[in-house]
Amino acid sequence: MPKKKKVKKTKKVKKIKKVKSLKVKTPLKIADKKNNIPGPDEKPEIKKIKKQPTEKRIYNLKDFVVYPKHGVGKITSIEKAKIGEIDIQFYKILVEKEKLTLTVPINQQSKLRPIASINQINKCVSILKTKPKIKRTMWSRRAQEYDQKINSGKIYELAEVVKDLNKNTDIIADQSYSERQLFEKAYERLKSEFEAVLKVSPEDVQKKMDKALGRTNISEGAE
Numbered sequence: 001m002p003k004k005k006k007v008k009k010t011k012k013v014k015k016i017k018k019v020k021s022l023k024v025k026t027p028l029k030i031a032d033k034k035n036n037i038p039g040p041d042e043k044p045e046i047k048k049i050k051k052q053p054t055e056k057r058i059y060n061l062k063d064f065v066v067y068p069k070h071g072v073g074k075i076t077s078i079e080k081a082k083i084g085e086i087d088i089q090f091y092k093i094l095v096e097k098e099k100l101t102l103t104v105p106i107n108q109q110s111k112l113r114p115i116a117s118i119n120q121i122n123k124c125v126s127i128l129k130t131k132p133k134i135k136r137t138m139w140s141r142r143a144q145e146y147d148q149k150i151n152s153g154k155i156y157e158l159a160e161v162v163k164d165l166n167k168n169t170d171i172i173a174d175q176s177y178s179e180r181q182l183f184e185k186a187y188e189r190l191k192s193e194f195e196a197v198l199k200v201s202p203e204d205v206q207k208k209m210d211k212a213l214g215r216t217n218i219s220e221g222a223e
Contacts, residue, residue, distance in 0.1 A: 012019060032042055032166055043106055044113065058106075059075055059091065059109075059112070059114075060075070061075055061076075061078060062074060062076075063075045063076060063114075064114075064115045065091075065093060065111060065112045065113065065114060065115065066112065066113045066114070066115060066153055066155075066193065066198040067093065067095065067102055067104070067111060068111065068113075068151055068152060068153030069151050069153075069155070070095045070098055070100060070102065071095060071097060071098070071188075071189040071192055071193070072073060072095070072096065072097070072115065072189070072192040072193050072195075072196050073093035073094055073095040073096075073102060074093065074096070075091050075092070075093055075095050076092050076094045076101070077091075077092040078090075078092075078106075079092060088105055088131070089105070089106045090103050090104055090105045090106060091103070091104045091106065091112075096192075097188060097189075097192055113153055115193055115196050115197055116155050116193055116197055117197070118198075120155055120156075121193075121194060121197050121198065123156065124155060124156065124158075124159040124190065124194075125208070125209075125212045127156060127159040127160060127163055127214050128159055128162060128163050128166075128209065128211075128212035128213050130163060132163050132164045132165075132166060133160075133164055134164075139176070139178075139179075143178055143179075143182060144163070146161050146165065146182050146186070147182065148180070149161050149186075150186050150189065155190070158189055158190050158193075161182065161183075161186040162183065162186045162190055162209075162213070163213070164186050164212075165179060165182055165186065166182035166183065166213045166215070167183075187209070190209070191205055191206065191209060194208070194209065
């Protein structure tokens with residue numbers, strides 16, 4: 001019998017495929033579009049900063065204006081000066097009540113405001129007629145709030161201080177010294193603006209304000 005040929009069993013060699021290593025992007029390398037953070041290959045977006053527009057309002061000679069910390073003033077002149085190589089134009093403003101002359105550059109008009117309109121004056125009169133608000137906080141804190149309102153340059157806030165500190169009396173004992181000082185400061189500031197807007201005498205303005213405050217008897221007694 002013929003001999004059977006031995007068949008050699010070949011081992012199947014498994015080819016192992018090399019697995020490509022995955023590159024994991026770290027959080028720092030990934031562009032964060034939500035927070036506008038660019039990735040490593042992205043150029044950061046450069047945004048141009050827009051310049052704030054300059055104020056176009058121009059006041060004229062002899063115009064009345066209000067400077068918050070000093071009250072009503074009148075423009076007496078518009079002058080020019082050279083500082084370094086820059087030409088600067090500015091207003092000279094006379095605050096008659098304080099015997100003070102202010103120099104305000106034209107490009108800093110945010111510190112000024114025009115005097116009130118007739119409608120605003122009428123609203124102030126309405127505020128003066130209302131009942132004063134009595135706060136229970138410490139006087140030192142209230143005094144600070146009143147002072148801030150006086151120097152804010154806002155006419156309605158000024159009227160509120162006059163109304164709240166009005167005692168309908170001229171008896172000194174009924175008011176503390178600091179209370180009376182604040183009242184007189186606010187009263188005179190408001191009165192000077194009334195005069196500039198209404199173009200009447202200080203006496204007529206005082207009668208109008210005192211009538212709204214219920215101080216008519218005080219005005220008559222002073223006469």
